[in-house]
Amino acid sequence: MSTPETAGLGRATPEEVGLSTAGLQRVDAAVQLKVDERVIAGAVTLTARHGRIVRTSVLGRPARAGDRRLAEDTIFRIFSMTKPVTGVAMGILADRGLWAPQDPIAKHLPELADLKVYTGTDRQGRPLLEEPAHPPTVGELLTHTAGFCYGKRRGDRVERAAVRKKVLRATGTDDFLARIAALPLVFQPGTQWRYSVAMDIQGVLIERLSGQSLPDFFQERIFRPLGMRDTAFHTPPDKLHRRARLYYTLGPFHLQRGPNLFVKDHTHPPAFALGGMGLVSTAADYARFAQLLLNRGEFAGQRIVSAASVETQMTNHLPDALLTHEYQAGHYRIRPGFGYGWNGAVVHDPEQAGLPVGRGTYMWDGAAGTWFWADPEHDLIHIGMIQLLSYSAPPLQRITQHLMADAILD
Secondary structure (H helix, E strand, C coil): CCCCCCCCCEECCHHHHCECHHHHHHHHHHHHHHHHCCCCCEEEEEEEECCEEEEEEEEECCCCCCCCCCCCCCEEEEECCHHHHHHHHHHHHHHCCCCCCCCEHHHHCHHHCCCCEEEEECCCCCEEEECCCCCCEHHHHHCCCCCCCCCCCCCCHHHHHHHHHCHHHCCCHHHHHHHHHCCCECCCCCCCCCCCCHHHHHHHHHHHHHCCCHHHHHHHHHHHHHCCCCCECCCCHHHHHHECCCEECCCCCCCEECCCCCCCCCCCCCCCCCCCCCEEECHHHHHHHHHHHHCCCEECCEECCCHHHHHHHCCCCCCHHHHCCCCEECCEECECCEEECCCCEEECCHHHHCCCCCCCEEEEECCCCCEEEEECCCCEEEEEECCEECCCCCCHHHHHHHHHHHHECC
16 A cells, blocks of 8 residues: 555656657756756756656765765755645645635734834925725735845835834744834735745744644644655754755855755754745655646645645735736746746746746746746646755756757657
């Protein structure tokens, strides 16, 4: 009898599922080139189609003496690729009727009931605030349109205040919500898109609605049923030898060992986990999660989340008026054809977006260079794992997507 660890993803040759071996080799070669140029230290990539893994590649070599070689089971910090997992967790709770997109956030998190909207400063430099036209909703929280920020735009007064508040350094739920409540919204809810702490707020919401810690909920409702044995908010001591070295660079050709600048590396479940970052995983584990999305909420005969919730997560919710603003988040540029669903980008019109992927492709990446996409039209998933904290990191997701299109035979 199969177990979650062994069921769900078979093996096949590329040609058996309509992919070209030579085409996949060209995908690997493009990633290997970045290793050869010393832009990245190495990578683990995985491609699967029709529910069968056709290629897992371990590329590169240790960048420095004493560094461990990568392997198929290497554990990577996936940073913002935590967000799509949080989206599925929200879907599980929506299936139970515990929240609805039109709910005001304050219905479930009353600490955020009195948020104001920042509109500028007066002549003395004091902030001007106004009431929100409507209370920010949970649906807006899921699409980065509620009005929150991340504390990354140093030229923005509210963003600078978020930096001073050290929102992501909160010690617990109450402390986190107090820091959020002390900041105004940066725009009227629903009128703009801005990458923000919205998914971290979702993490708190999941804890409130489920009565469990975020790590426990993820483990019980997602990771264990999917057989994701190496995915968690911590790396147990007996697995530390498998965790990838984290690098950073101030420019090309200057790979250096780097500290984790955003989230502490934990060896035990953290007291306060964030819904927007913090997970570690492997390529094989995250492939199971991506396959869950393609399977519309089912994996290895188990229903994890409803098909309706996954469909909603993988559907663009941004109106045309917002898509034309071309909001930026790392390598992503919101634009016509390239919108946003729940906790991830959605290519709803590939021709408009200028991307050679199928309609409905859902994707996101992580601050250390990890990336993935799930393409329902071609029934294909691709996972890429590297560990490079850098504003000059190569756009490997876009590079591999263009090459993958040439590898599809049918």
